[in-house]
Structure formats: structure tokens, C-alpha cells
Amino acid sequence: MSTVSHGHDPATLEPVVDLCDAVAVLGSFPALAGVTMTVQRGEIVLLSGPNGAGKTTLLRLCAGLVALERGRGRVLGVDLANDRELVRHRVGMIGHSNGLYGDLTVTENVRFWGRTVGASESEIDLAVSRMGLDGRLAHLPVSRLSAGQRRRTALAGLVARRAELWLLDEPHAGLDAAGRDELDSVLKMAATAGATVIVASHELERAGKLATRQVEVIAGQVRKVAGL
Amino acid sequence: MSTVSHGHDPATLEPVVDLCDAVAVLGSFPALAGVTMTVQRGEIVLLSGPNGAGKTTLLRLCAGLVALERGRGRVLGVDLANDRELVRHRVGMIGHSNGLYGDLTVTENVRFWGRTVGASESEIDLAVSRMGLDGRLAHLPVSRLSAGQRRRTALAGLVARRAELWLLDEPHAGLDAAGRDELDSVLKMAATAGATVIVASHELERAGKLATRQVEVIAGQVRKVAGL
Amino acid sequence: MSNAGQQRFTGTTVIGTARLIAAKDLRVELRSRVLLNQVLPFALIVMVMFAFALDSDAVLERVAPGLVWLAAMFSTLIMVSRSFAVETADGALDQLRSAGVPAMGIFIGKMMALMAQLVVLVTLLILTAVVLYRAELSWAGSVLLVTTGLTATCGLAAVGTLYGGLAAGAKGRETLLPLLLLPVVAPVLIGATRATESAFGTRGVSTGQGWPWLGLLAVFAVLFSVSGAVAFGPLLDD
């Protein structure tokens, strides 16, 4: 985790996320109705806002998973309108579901997700212990874990992937106090090492302490931006 | 909601939940390793504790969904060792998954769950509006909702069922600030009307304000009991 | 609200639950149109494909009734797995169980909804067969045919719902369900085929010879409806 080198030319200093009046449509519903937002490298941004505001959709847009219907959008220098697939392998996203294989053990799951970006065995072990999963749990099949333990496994898989842009959708939900602290320290270290983090969350006290900036999404638009 | 009449004889005053050294096994793992706990009618109890402590299992035991392996247990006067099925229709439980039908609308889902206990149409409408789902959302298929909106629908279905004992597993996760307030007021009203509420949660500040008592579960046992 | 207290228990009766569940299943079907858009074409393809595989007119004439029921059986298989996928997608079956909804009601409701859909399907398949193979139906034959269709459909729906519920919670249910279901419905397949043959008069079989097979079908349907209604609770319970 400590040295994430991305080969960026620091001279460019382009924002990591740069959206201008971005519109995204789900079905026929404009979940994002014109979002303008920039996020700089190294920031930890908290997305807040009521249910159905469009936080998840905004994260998925940044991850290249949702089409940009109108407006402009660049993420990590990639144009979302044309090549959104190209951004995906540089982004690490965790959504509402965990994406785990129930028959495989915790370590096997983390290894699988780590290997998709060629992480080494030691990085994988590190990720497992970072999320407090070493010991007895490491070799249990995921189907035998509690909800929070499963969430931790998914987060460990994300950690092992060492992305440049981390997008987390309510990552604290289901984690206990220790897990939240572990997650926060992981995210802070990642940001220090040059990654960028965007967290959608309803737990404002908690995530507020972690984030450097808060962006409020309301009805598909960015309403308030507050430094913290 | 206002008048939940259970036909209890107030003279009996048996605790609603009464566990003595209860052991529950998942697979071959003793998720509950001897829990002793009583909950009186009208209480709102917060279950806290680290991931994997056994909170979910404890709730499922009270709901009659997990077998009592050893020890004694009575819920709503029903012996868990012998007739745990009998307690189920008097208990309302919401777990990690929502139990919704994606092709049905919000109202149809709530109506379905309400009807399983014969709730009237007005009760159903009340439940829908209680969780802030009236208006546009009410007639949207559930598959088109955001995560928080789905959680609200599940909670509305629970409200419509008017149970005597409410068991909620991390009900706040995914809800926005308004939703949390709505839920808390619903739970408080239910407790005032004579129902009993047990909430497992990791959001101690939030749930702490709601609860009348906190019970900490650690490694399958009840460790600390704190009045709030 | 004083009368609500009385009303509340109506939904917890077996019949009430069955009606609730059947209505819900049919509404889901109406919304998603899976029967019309997917199962029906599938069944027709199965019939046509086998007809092709046999590729000789003489053989085909003889096995036409078998093809109808073969297609019905495979359609049952996929309709059952669809029916329970709806329940397990978001844990609704668990929720039903944890709400103390009577299992017998769940069984009857799901079976009724499945049977309603199967009746539509089988009717269309038989009509297709009648048209394609220019079968001539006597009055007695028609009566036998309709009775056979209903009885066999009832049996298929009952056993499908029973084993569908058993497999629903299990991992690997996609493969477990066909394994459990096929050997058990084979008798239905045979009985229904023979009865249909005699209704059609295929191979010179007379209509009268069909009724004993209908008896087999009826025994099967009653057996699995009853044992399903009784055993569904213990099966879902863990």
C-alpha cells in the first residue's frame, strides 16, 4: 500500500475526476441530472444526500459502468463519453453487493481479486491482515461468514487491487467499530500514497472525520460542497 | 400503529424474551455460546458487538429461525426448544436481505407482506407513508429503486405487519437522515403501544439514542449490559 | 381499528395464504410475461427439434403425443426454477418462513399459479400437435384428452413445487432440481403419453385403453398434492 506509483506526470495536474453537466439515465429516469464536480488527486471526498439522490449512479459513472448521456466527463484522463471501458482497470469500486464466491475461502477470494491485477502473494496477505481477517477466518469458506466479515473480505479484495481511484458505496455499513477504523486508516494511507478516494455514505459523523471534503448530491445534482 | 392490542394478561408480566444459557450452532460452529438475557415488554434493546459476535444469530434465535441447541429459551411465552414455529407469526424480523419482489411495485410489496397477517388497506397505506414512500415512488417497481429506497420498502412491509416483537438487523444501514428519523419514530411508537423492539446495530451513537438499554454481544455471549 | 384485530388472522389461514401467493405469482408473471415470451417458444422449439431429430414421418406420427408431454415436462422444469428464483432473489422465501406464513398455504398457492400457467401451455401444445399431425378427435377422445391434460398438469405442478421448494435453498440448485425431478415425473410422462395416444387413436389404440393410464396420473397427482402440502413445511424449515 505504501508506495502506489502510477507513472503520472505530476506536471499535468489534471483533476482525477472532472465532470461538467454530466447526465446519466437509468431506464428512462435521469438519475444524474447535470453534475459538475472535480476531484483532485489525493483527496478523500464524501458524497452525501438523501436516498435516491444519485450517489450510487455518480460512483458508477466515475467507474465507467454507466453511460454518459450528456455533458462532459473525464476520469483519470480518460474521456467517459468515448472510452469509458479504459478507465475500469484503474478504478477500484465496491458497491452494495460484495462479489464473493461462497465456496472459496477468504484468502482465495482476496487472492482471486488481487490476481486480476497481478498482485503478489505478499500484497494479498497484507490486504487480508489489514482488514483483520487473518487467523481462523482466513481459511473459512465465505459462505460461513457473518455479514460484516463478508464485507471485510470484499474490502480486502479491493485493497489488494491497489487502484488509482477508489470508489466506495457505503463501505462502513455492516462493519464494527474496529473494522471502521481499519478501513479509515487504509483509505487514508491510500490517499497519502497518491490515490484518490470517493466515499458515498449516510453516516456523516463517521465519514466526515475521514473525508477532506463533502459533496452533497440532491435529486441528481450536486448541491453543496463543503470543506471539512 | 397507535393501538396494538395483544390480548396479553398484564398480570402475568412474563418477560418477552427470556434466554438462559442458550447455545445455537451454525454448521458446527457455536455462534451463540451460552446467552442469558431477558427483555421486558415495551423495551427497545440495542445489540452491539464486533463482527461475527453472534448478533444476527441471536435475533434469528428469538424469531424461531435457529434451533436452540442447549439451554432454555422462551419468547412471547413460547418455548423455543419445542415449538419455535409457533412464535414466528407474532414476531416481525428484518434481516440483511429485504425479501422484496422486484417486479411488484412498492405498494404491492407492502400490501403483500401486510396481507400475510391480514392488515387492512388503510394500515398498508399508513405504513407506506410512514417510511416516506408515498407519491411517485409508491407505484414504481421495486427493481427500479435505489438501495435505500428498497430498504425503506422492506421496513414499510414490517410496519404493516404490526408484530408484537420487532427484531431488526442493522435497520439503519442504507437509510438517509430522514429515513433514520422516520424509522426511529416508528419504533418508539411501537414500543409505546406495547411492542418490544430489539435492534442489532454498529451505529452506536444513532441506535444508542433510540434504545432504552444496550446489550453487548461478544464471541457468542452477552458481556455488558448498560442502561442508557 | 377495533375490528382489525379480528380481521388480522384471515391472512394467516391456509386458504388465505394460498390465494395471496397465487395472486402474487400470477401478477409477477403478468408483469414479466415469461410464459408467453420465453417458455412457450421454448416448448415449441423442443417439440420441433425432436421432430427433426427423428426425421422420419412414420416414426413421428407415432411419437407426437410423447413430444407434447416431453415439451411440457421440460417447460415445467424451467418454470419451477423461475418460480422459485423469484422467491429467493431477495430472500423473500426466508422472509415468508420467518413471518410464520403457513407453509401449506405457500405450497398450494405456488402450485395453483404454476398449474394455471401449465394448463395454458399444455393446451397450446396439444392444439399444435392436433394441427400438425392432423389428429382426428372423437367426442370420447376429447373428454379423455381434457381430463388427461388437467390431471397430468396437476401432478406436474405438485411435484414441481415440492421439489422446487426443496432445491430452492440449496446451493447448486440449478443442477439439483432436474436431477430430483426427472426420475419422478417420468411416470407422468409415460402415463400422459399413453392416454393422449389413445385419445388421438395413434397406432390404433382405442380410447378406452386410455382410462387406466388416467388412473395412474390421478394417483400421482393426488399423492404429490397431498404429500406436498403436508411436507412443504418440514422441507423449508431448518
Next chain:
Amino acid sequence: MSNAGQQRFTGTTVIGTARLIAAKDLRVELRSRVLLNQVLPFALIVMVMFAFALDSDAVLERVAPGLVWLAAMFSTLIMVSRSFAVETADGALDQLRSAGVPAMGIFIGKMMALMAQLVVLVTLLILTAVVLYRAELSWAGSVLLVTTGLTATCGLAAVGTLYGGLAAGAKGRETLLPLLLLPVVAPVLIGATRATESAFGTRGVSTGQGWPWLGLLAVFAVLFSVSGAVAFGPLLDD
């Protein structure tokens, strides 16, 4: 960690991904033993059932090779749905897609794992048929048989994976997949049956007559392997 930067991209290559996915799928299979405990008995019962439905020795002798491939086809169907159920149960396929894992690699990996399992299955089915029908295999016949088995299996695995991925995200996938798959695999069914017949010498067909059918199978396998590898990305993407 300075060299990790270089190493990292190995996992993102198509081949690396394919190997990773195939290994994962086979490990899941090894843990759950679905092939051995569920699919294989299912395939056998399909063979027996059809044979019984046809119920006349003369017909049967003729269609025995067809039964092998019919059973293989239905088994493919349920194995594909199992294979993608593993991916969608907890949203892993979404996760793979959102992690930018090359879709071509996912396709090849899943296809390889499926093919490995199908080869085992088809081998056992053919052996059963050889024993049951006293087929006498010449050397040339054996060569044809093995080639046919591999080519047809490859085709089934390719088209199964392609449509499995397509149906995976859709609702009603339990019914959609069979509908999509059946008509497309019909040529494999016919080609493989004819080639197997001539390998067995059924109906006095000579071995030589089998090779053109093998050509058809090869075209099919190549077509769907290539188009699957290319089209899988756009298919998963919505």
C-alpha cells in the same frame, strides 16, 4: 515493491485472466462436486428417459448416438446456468466487469472450465453408449469419435458460455437461457449425432461419411469461440 509495478499487468492480460477464471471455476466445482453428484446422473436419466419414450428397439438402435448428444446438450444447459449462477449470486460478474477484467479472458476462462467438465461428461456418456449398444469401433471410427467429441464439446462450451453470459444479467434468466440455447445448438446436435453414427457404423453408415459432419462441427466451434471471445465484452456491457 518496485518490480511489482511491472508484474501487475500480467493479471490483466487475456491469457492470465483466462487461466485465473478457469482455475477458479474448477476449484468451485471441486468443492461442490456438482458434476459428479448431480449432472452425471441427470444426463444418464435423460438418456434412459428418451430411449424409453421411443420404446421400440428398432428405432432405438438407430437413435442411440442421438441420445448421447441430447443428454450432453441438456447437461450443457444446466451446467451453463450453474456456471453463471456462481458468478451472479453475489454480484461477482458485475464486479469483474467493473474491475476492467478483460471480457475476452473471462469468456475463454469460463469456456475452458466448462469444456473440461463437458469432456468428462461426454466421455462417460459415449462409453455408456458403446457398452449398451455393443457398438464395435474400428480404429478409424475411434479417431473420428474422439475428434467429434472434442469438437462438439468445444462448440457446446463456446455457445453455452456466450449465451450464459448474455442471460446472466437478465431477469427471467432461468427461462431465457434454454430458449436462446436450444435452437442454436441444434446443428451441433445433428452434426455430432451423424458423425457419431458413422463412427459407430450405425445404419451401415461408413466412417468416411462422418468427416463432413465433423467439418460442420468444427466450423460451428470456431465460429462461436471466436465470436464469443469478441462479443462477450459488448454483451456484458450495458
Next chain:
Amino acid sequence: MSNDRATSTPFTKGLGFFVVLGIALLIILGIFVSPADVNQGESVRIMYAHVPGAWLAYLAFVMTAVSSAAYLWKRTRSLTWDRIAGASAEVGVLFMGISLVTGSLWGRLTWGTYWTWDARLTTTAFLFVTYIGYLAVRGLGGTHQQRARRSAVLALLAVLEIPLVHFSVELWNTLHQEASVAGRGTDVEMNGLMLFTLFLGVVVFTLMYIWLVLHRQRSLMLEDMLDDSGLDNALSERRAEATQVGH
């Protein structure tokens, strides 16, 4: 403790001895002593394995159903019944397999084919697969009670197929003019020694069945006990874990 882990008792050892002895006797009588059949010649000797195999498979499946019923009945509910049911079904599948294999060998010799699509054969195959499905359901995992309840229900349904297999011959023939199989049923004329050998075969297979079920039942119990004695250890481990966290 290590003695508890063995699956044999003096009784099963004695029983095992008789089983081996019986098999030897059966081979001698069946292959060397008993006469060849008038119609079927030497091939009739297969009968001494084929018929007891089928009958004992029936018995095993009935036993599975009976113990399943005993498990489901509240007053006699005990996991022992479930294990007997499981063990019996496994042995039944084995015997059914023996009967299928010997039957098709016999068919090769008398009918000239390993398999024919006769009702008896087909329903036998269905029965066989039904119990493979039963064993698959037993292997699904979950708690012991869960396994027991699910599989007990299934066993009670599956056993109903036995009459279907048994009467399939008549059911089929009454309505369908397939060439009926020679030598099927009681119209075979058997001489006394043949009848005795068949009887011996049934006795030996019965002893073998009891022996196998006892062993299998006990080894299943050990597996379960491992989990359960595991429970005491696991309980104290889990309790200790709590004290660690507490400090």
C-alpha cells in the same frame, strides 16, 4: 477414546465372518454345484446375485423410509434414525448397482443385448437415480437436523417408486404388446437346488446388508460426533475468545 473410533464391535466382526463364509458358499453352490437351466443354460447362475441384489435394494430403501418415518415422528425423533436411513440408502444404491450390472450382463447372454427399453429395466434405472438424488440432498450441508428432515421427506416419497418398479411388468404388459421377456416372473421352473441357492443368496445378501449398514451407520455417527464433541471444544474455545476480547 481410540477404541470408540473403530466402527466394528465383536458382533459385527462375527457377522463379517459369516458374510465372508456365506459368499464363499454362495459362489461354490452357485457356480459349481447348482445345475444349469434348461432354457438359459449356464447364464442362469447370474440370477444368484441379480435377484438378491434387487430384493435387498428394495429392503434397504424400505428401511430408509421406515427410519425416516421414525425420525419424523416426534416421539422417536433421533439422529440415529437419520443415520440408519442414510446408511441404508447408500447400501441400497450399491445393491441396486449390483443388480443393474448383473442384469445387463445376463441380458447380454440371454437377450443378446446389455440393455433394452423394457419397463422393468427403465423403472429400475429411475429408482437408482432417485436414490442418487436422495444422497445428493443428504450432501447439501446445513445442520444435522436440516439434513435429516429434508432427506426424510424425500425418502418417504422415493419409496413409493418401488411398487412401480415391481408392478411395472404387469402395468406395461396389460396395455402394451411388447414382446414379454422370457424367464421373467414365477413361471420359471426351478429345481430344488436352484431354489435353495437363490434362497442362500438372499440370506447372504441380507447378512451383508446388515453388516454394511451397521458399519456405515457407525461411521456416520463418528462423523457427526466429531462435529458434536467438536461442539464442547468449540464452545469452550468460543468462550475463551470472549475473555480475550474483554481484556
